[in-house]
Structure formats: structure tokens, C-alpha cells
Amino acid sequence: MRIAVVGAGWAGLAAAVRATEDGHAVTLFEAAGMPGGRARSDDAGDGATDNGQHILLGGYARTLDLMRTVGADVERALLRMPLRLTYADGSGFALAPAGTRLLAAASALMGARGFAIGDKLSAVAMALDWRRRGFRCPPAMTVAELLRHGPTQRVRARLVEPLCVAALNTPMAEASAAVFLAVMRDTLFGARDASDLLLPQRPLAQLLPLPAVDWLRAHGATVHLRRRVTGLVPDAQRWRLACATGVDDLRHAEAPFDQVILATPAGDAARLAQSVAPAWSAVAASLAHEPIVTLTLTAPPRAWPAPMLALEANDADAPAQFAFKLGEQPAGVDRVTLVVSAAGHWLARGSDAVAAAAVAQYRRTFGIADGEAVDLASVRADKRATFRCTAGMIRPGMDIAPGLRAAGDWVAGPYPATLEAAVLAGEAAARASGACSRLSGLAA
Ligand SMILES: Cc1cc2nc3c(=O)[nH]c(=O)nc-3n(C[C@H](O)[C@H](O)[C@H](O)COP(=O)(O)OP(=O)(O)OC[C@H]3O[C@@H](n4cnc5c(N)ncnc54)[C@H](O)[C@@H]3O)c2cc1C
The missing domain is CATH 3.50.50.60 (FAD/NAD(P)-binding domain)
Structure with missing residues (x-):
């Protein structure tokens, strides 16, 4: 043929x-x-x-x-590591490589740093609810609706939202809960190494x-x-x-x-x-499509708790959800990649505005003083990065x-x-x- x-x-x-x-x-x-x-x-x-x-x-x-x-x-x-969602201050959660997936997820959530006991219990209840549903829900349900009666605001903002935009490149308010649950089922709660992060070297x-x-x-x-x-x-x-x-x-x-x-x-x-x-x-x-903006910059060296960090993102002045410091670093500076997923509403302000906000966000996150240089090396805006995975x-x-x-x-x-x-x-x-x-x- x-x-x-x-x-x-x-x-x-x-x-x-x-x-x-x-x-x-x-x-x-x-x-x-x-x-x-x-x-x-x-x-x-x-x-x-x-x-x-x-x-x-x-x-x-x-x-x-x-x-x-x-x-x-x-x-x-590929650099393989167990899934972890770590913030620059060391808070976040890390999945244990061993144990049944539900137990590993529950113990990771209970052991998460930077979350109060009420947050942790609400996160475990959320995971049990997903499992009880068989990781299924009506096709028209959004991730935000899936969480309506669920976890605390902190768990939504620092746990679910980063996972949702990373996986679906679509904000929680519009993202398909059915697709999100399928990803959770097959990664976080799937085979033992299914949730491992594989970072290209x-x-x-x-x-x-x-x-x-x-x-x-x-x-x-x-x-x-x-x-x-x-x-x-x-x-x-x-x-x-x-x-x-x-x-x-x-x-x-x-x-x-x-x-x-x-x-x-x-x-x-x-x-x-x-x-x-x-x-x-x-x-x-x-x-419909959704952009991703990728920025690279060099900055004064800082200690990172992990090579991939989650960042506190918001719609007002903090566009980037993730930062990466991978591979050999040049002497005396950090070479960093920042990623802005689900970037449609940010790009509407222009890529210069996204870049300026991301650099300011990076400075705040790592406490970099005005006198210290953070040099933007590139800004790449992929306007049709993925389809919008909406409910x-x-x-x-x-x-x-x-x-x-x-x-x-x-x-x-x-x-x-x-x-x-x-x-x-x-x-x-x-x-x-x-x-x-x-x-x-x-x-x-
Ligand atoms: C910035 C960014 C970050 C991403 N991050 C991740 C990630 O972390 N993890 C992940 O899993 N996925 C990620 N993705 C998504 C991933 O890149 C895509 O899902 C995947 O590459 C899509 O592959 P594809 O073969 O379906 O389509 P494409 O990669 O779009 O391939 C289509 C090909 O068709 C060619 N073509 C088009 N028209 C014609 C024609 N008429 N004749 C001949 N050739 C033609 C194009 O040149 C292109 O090479 C990311 C995407 C982007 C843009």
C-alpha cells in the first residue's frame, strides 16, 4: 500500500x-x-x-x-523525577515514588508544605471524590464546577489550577473537567511511574x-x-x-x-x-486555540529547591505559572525559562506587557533588588499552541x-x-x- x-x-x-x-x-x-x-x-x-x-x-x-x-x-x-509541585519557598507537595497511587497521593497531600491541616484534608477529600466518581463527570462540566463544593481556595489556587493549566492549557473556569479527570486518572492515580516528570536534557x-x-x-x-x-x-x-x-x-x-x-x-x-x-x-x-508564551532570561544566582518550580500566578501582575532551571548553568548567573500557559488574556495586552510583568514577577519571587540585572533573552509567543480544551x-x-x-x-x-x-x-x-x-x- x-x-x-x-x-x-x-x-x-x-x-x-x-x-x-x-x-x-x-x-x-x-x-x-x-x-x-x-x-x-x-x-x-x-x-x-x-x-x-x-x-x-x-x-x-x-x-x-x-x-x-x-x-x-x-x-x-530525559531527566526522570517523581512528580512534585514545588514553590520557590520550598512549599508544595512531592509524590512518593512507592506505594499504591491513592495512598501515595494522600500521603503527599497530607505532607504538603505551606498548607494548613484544613487545606490538606480538603485536598484528600477531593481526591477521594474523583475516585468515587470513577474519574468521570458530565462532558459540559468545567474544572471550576467540579471543585465547587470541594477543596479550599488555597488548594484550588496552588494545586489544582497549576495542574489544570499545565495539562489542558485552559483556565479552570472553562477547562473540561472530563478531560482533566482522565489526565488525573492516568497520571497521578495511574501506574506507579505514570506521574513521573520527564524533563528533556x-x-x-x-x-x-x-x-x-x-x-x-x-x-x-x-x-x-x-x-x-x-x-x-x-x-x-x-x-x-x-x-x-x-x-x-x-x-x-x-x-x-x-x-x-x-x-x-x-x-x-x-x-x-x-x-x-x-x-x-x-x-x-x-x-479555538490558546497561546503559550515562553520567556528565557538570565538572573543573579539563587538557590532553587527543585529544577522546575511552580510560581504564584494571577491575572493582575503575575503571568508565569512555571519556571525551569535545567542543564548546565553558566558561571555566576541563572539561565531560566518561564512559561505562561493559557496566555490568551495576557497576550491581549501585548507581548511586551507579558514580558515586563513576568520579569517583575520573577524579581519579586526571588527577592532580586532593583540594582541587580535580570536580562530578558527571548520571548516566544505561540498563538496557536494548543486547542482550548473547554467543557x-x-x-x-x-x-x-x-x-x-x-x-x-x-x-x-x-x-x-x-x-x-x-x-x-x-x-x-x-x-x-x-x-x-x-x-x-x-x-x-
Ligand atoms: C510552547 C508549547 C509548549 C508545549 N508544552 C507541552 C508539554 O510540556 N508537554 C506536552 O506533552 N505537550 C506540550 N505542547 C503540545 C505539543 O507540542 C503538541 O501537542 C504536539 O507537538 C502536537 O503534535 P502534532 O503532530 O499533532 O501537530 P504539529 O506539531 O502541529 O505538527 C503538524 C506538522 O504539519 C506540518 N504541516 C502543516 N501543514 C502542512 C502541509 N500543508 N503540508 C505539509 N506539512 C504541513 C507543520 O509544519 C507541522 O510540522 C506544547 C506546545 C507548545 C506550542
């Missing part, structure tokens, strides 16, 4: 690798010069800059398996995108970088792709494909499928038309927009395309 995969983000790479493993002739088309999509680096070297700070979790089983398949050195590329390109492209080429697949697919034409139960290889050069690229997997962002997939599946396209085009939202399904499927973190599924959701979607699309080929083989 000739299978075309359009888009070499983590979903497209997963689809291409798994379809190649199944023995299909795969051609991968990527518009950009580097593979990796939203989780890409700007070049192949060790000093490359990533498109934003990414964290993986121990529960990203399919992503880790895919990295191993293509020969990435998972153990060295190498540029993202080296985690999956570059090893995957090498693996694909070594296994006979064709990978076209800088080749944007501009059209999709049905051709006697197959598909022809039109490609732009230059500004004015629009042509049919290849012989027809038996199966096509659109592993682009939702908007691009909607445009490509518009003429063949208008109803599906309308759903894909209707997804009751409808996501398009994988099947678009016969022989045409979608893969991406936005395709209907239990999880929010994450690397694992992208890989799961890519693998599902590859499996379904392969199953079709076997069925048509049987029919013949």
Missing part, C-alpha cells in the same frame, strides 16, 4: 514509523525545513533552541515506545524528530522536507496530492496514494479536506473520507493537546490505514 502522511509533527512521525513497520510504502511530506512541528528545535545541534519548554510524563507510554523504536536514547535524553529535535526521520529513511520510507501539500484530489478510490515546492510551482507530486493521513494542525487539515468532506472540515475549523467542546474524529484520516493532538480522544495525544492519534491512524489495506486485500 502507498500511504502518504502529511505533516512531520509527532503525530505524523508516529503514523509514518508505525505504517513503515507494518510494511507499507510511506511518503512523508513536511512543509517546514525541520521535522517536529510544535515540538521542534531550530537546528540539529546540541545548542539548538526549542519551540517552547516541553515536559513529558512517565505515563507517555506510546511516546516513549516510539522514541525507543527509532533509537533515541530515552534514559539519557537535549533539544526536542534529538528526542524524536531527527532520529525518526533517520529511521524512516533507513527503512525505505521517503521523507520530503520543505514540501507543503496544497491540495487533495480523489482519483479512482485513491488520492493525489498537489504540492508547492516553490512559490509558483504547483504540481501533482507523486503517483496516487491508497491511503492519506493528514497530520497537520486542525486548520490546515480543514482546508485540505474542505472540498471532499465539508462537514468534517467545519468541525476541525471550529476549534463540552466537540473535536473532529479520525475518519474523514474513505482512505483519508486525520492524526494530531486535536483529533477526538480522551486527552488534551499533548505529545502523547499526538503520538496516540498518529498510531491509531496508521493502524486504521493498515487494517483497511488488509480488508481490501481480502476482498480482492
Whole structure:
């Protein structure tokens, strides 16, 4: 079977690798010069800059398996540590690596620093309530509604809100409680190491995108970088792709494909499928998106209780929810990354305003005097970082038309927009395309 995969983000790479493993002739088309999509680096070297700070979790089983398949050195590329939510003053909670998950979570909550006994008891009651519900709730319920009769304000602000914006990139007031509970079930209360934090020690390109492209080429697949697919034409139960290889050069690229997997962002997939599946396209085009702003800065050295810190965020003057100090540090300064998730309302004030507020927030958090320099090195605003994972939202399904499927973190599924959701979607699309080929083989 000739299978075309359009888009070499983590979903497209997963689809291409798994379809190649199944023995299909795969051609991968990527518009950009580097593979990796939203989780890409700007070049192949060790000093490359990533498109934003990414964290993986121990529960990203399919992503880790895919990295191993293509020969990435998972153990060295990722720093593994038990989940902890630590603030700069050392308060917060840390999950014990051993014990049953509910007991580990309960003892972490009871042992949390900076919380009164009433906060801790309310947090344990909240966890028991989630479990009693089977981690399920009506689709239209928001996370804020889920907590309405639950934990104290301090637990909401310092525990649930950071977990919610980190996982769903959507504020609690709008975020889907059903998706949030699915994430909690499979990470915090899932398998023993599922909630472990895996912090990249190498540029993202080296985690999956570059090893995957090498693996694909070594296994006979064709990978076209800088080749944007501009059209999709049905051709006697197959598909022809039109490609732009230059500004004015629009042509049919290849012989027809038996199966096509659109592993682009939702908007691009909607445009490509518009003429063949208008109803599906309308759903894909209707997804709203939420930005993430990533700032890097250098600051006077301070002792951090953990390499990843939660920050006290608020809508008035403190936009960043997390700070990272990872890898080797230059002498005499801290090189820090700040992340502002669910950044839509902040970006409406302009990225200069976000940056100024984040730097002031950092100064306050670490008690850095006016005379000491904090230098902003970069501000990266990804306006369409993920879809807004709001309560009751409808996501398009994988099947678009016969022989045409979608893969991406936005395709209907239990999880929010994450690397694992992208890989799961890519693998599902590859499996379904392969199953079709076997069925048509049987029919013949
Ligand atoms: C700043 C930021 C921080 C994030 N942090 C985390 C995190 O900590 N943990 C986590 O799990 N997830 C995180 N995410 C989300 C994660 O990056 C995404 O869920 C994942 O990368 C999506 O992969 P994808 O393959 O579905 O889509 P994409 O990565 O968007 O890939 C789509 C690809 O299709 C290509 N393309 C588009 N149109 C065409 C066309 N017509 N022809 C050919 N190619 C085309 C694009 O160039 C792109 O390479 C973060 C995202 C951002 C932006």
C-alpha cells in the first residue's frame, strides 16, 4: 500500500514509523525545513533552541515506545523525577515514588508544605471524590464546577489550577473537567511511574524528530522536507496530492496514494479536506486555540529547591505559572525559562506587557533588588499552541473520507493537546490505514 502522511509533527512521525513497520510504502511530506512541528528545535545541534519548554510524563507510554523504536536514547535524553509541585519557598507537595497511587497521593497531600491541616484534608477529600466518581463527570462540566463544593481556595489556587493549566492549557473556569479527570486518572492515580516528570536534557529535535526521520529513511520510507501539500484530489478510490515546492510551482507530486493521513494542525487539515468532506472540515475549523508564551532570561544566582518550580500566578501582575532551571548553568548567573500557559488574556495586552510583568514577577519571587540585572533573552509567543480544551467542546474524529484520516493532538480522544495525544492519534491512524489495506486485500 502507498500511504502518504502529511505533516512531520509527532503525530505524523508516529503514523509514518508505525505504517513503515507494518510494511507499507510511506511518503512523508513536511512543509517546514525541520521535522517536529510544535515540538521542534531550530537546528540539529546540541545548542539548538526549542519551540517552547516541553515536559513529558512517565505515563507517555506510546511516546516513549516510539522514541525507543527509532533509537533515541530515552534514559539519557530525559531527566526522570517523581512528580512534585514545588514553590520557590520550598512549599508544595512531592509524590512518593512507592506505594499504591491513592495512598501515595494522600500521603503527599497530607505532607504538603505551606498548607494548613484544613487545606490538606480538603485536598484528600477531593481526591477521594474523583475516585468515587470513577474519574468521570458530565462532558459540559468545567474544572471550576467540579471543585465547587470541594477543596479550599488555597488548594484550588496552588494545586489544582497549576495542574489544570499545565495539562489542558485552559483556565479552570472553562477547562473540561472530563478531560482533566482522565489526565488525573492516568497520571497521578495511574501506574506507579505514570506521574513521573520527564524533563528533556537535549533539544526536542534529538528526542524524536531527527532520529525518526533517520529511521524512516533507513527503512525505505521517503521523507520530503520543505514540501507543503496544497491540495487533495480523489482519483479512482485513491488520492493525489498537489504540492508547492516553490512559490509558483504547483504540481501533482507523486503517483496516487491508497491511503492519506493528514497530520497537520486542525486548520490546515480543514482546508485540505474542505472540498471532499465539508462537514468534517467545519468541525476541525471550529476549534479555538490558546497561546503559550515562553520567556528565557538570565538572573543573579539563587538557590532553587527543585529544577522546575511552580510560581504564584494571577491575572493582575503575575503571568508565569512555571519556571525551569535545567542543564548546565553558566558561571555566576541563572539561565531560566518561564512559561505562561493559557496566555490568551495576557497576550491581549501585548507581548511586551507579558514580558515586563513576568520579569517583575520573577524579581519579586526571588527577592532580586532593583540594582541587580535580570536580562530578558527571548520571548516566544505561540498563538496557536494548543486547542482550548473547554467543557463540552466537540473535536473532529479520525475518519474523514474513505482512505483519508486525520492524526494530531486535536483529533477526538480522551486527552488534551499533548505529545502523547499526538503520538496516540498518529498510531491509531496508521493502524486504521493498515487494517483497511488488509480488508481490501481480502476482498480482492
Ligand atoms: C510552547 C508549547 C509548549 C508545549 N508544552 C507541552 C508539554 O510540556 N508537554 C506536552 O506533552 N505537550 C506540550 N505542547 C503540545 C505539543 O507540542 C503538541 O501537542 C504536539 O507537538 C502536537 O503534535 P502534532 O503532530 O499533532 O501537530 P504539529 O506539531 O502541529 O505538527 C503538524 C506538522 O504539519 C506540518 N504541516 C502543516 N501543514 C502542512 C502541509 N500543508 N503540508 C505539509 N506539512 C504541513 C507543520 O509544519 C507541522 O510540522 C506544547 C506546545 C507548545 C506550542
